[in-house]
Amino acid sequence: MSKEQTRRVLPRSFYTRLDATVIARELLGKVIVTSSEEGETAGIIVETEAYMGPDDLACHAHSNRITPRNKTMYDIGGTSYVYICYGMHNLFNAVTGEEGMGHAVLIRAVEPLLNETLMVSRRRKEKISPVITNGPGKLSTALGITKEWNGLDLTDPKSPIIIVDGSLDREFGRIDEGPRVGMSHHTKNCGNFPWRFKYADNKWTSKPDKVSYDW
């Protein structure tokens, strides 16, 4: 990563604000940069979901419960929270809020920006297409994110994973809001909170691509 990009790492103050839905929205268009021995890769965030602490039944931090898995969710905003889902997928979140709050933003899709070749090969595919990064598990594979990167400081330029303000000369258009994905068993209340954010006209977003309240 260039010196110029390093200067644009999102600062702590970006993450420690309230609430997570604001940050989830503002993370759209920002850039995740990862580095490993394999090389450097980067993607533009095009889809996010907010998870908010004790009152959000779908959040790992609901009811303020603390377990070995979710404890980094209570760290200060700007920390990475990576966990294994369905026994095989690494899901990447940016912790938000102050220490102890248990808020985070899940990154659900990115648009490849740097080193498509490495991302395609990590996904064991032949060519670049949205299937490389259009899901939370997929983008982690493409960017080389594993649970070993849980608890890292996303605001430290020396971290293997950081989020920068790409200052991209791009117009991303309208933002869709809708219910979060995978909430079918949370129909009680939190299931239909409109805490999923995505660019309406970007082909790199995940499925289901329809934003609906028909349930």
Added chain:
DNA sequence: CGAATGATCGGCT
């Protein structure tokens, strides 16, 4: 210690 459960994905119909 055993059973149940996923903030998913990919293959198949």
Added chain:
DNA sequence: GCCGATCATTCGA
């Protein structure tokens, strides 16, 4: 659209 893979994690006995 449906379904099985696959296992870390959590919870209860």
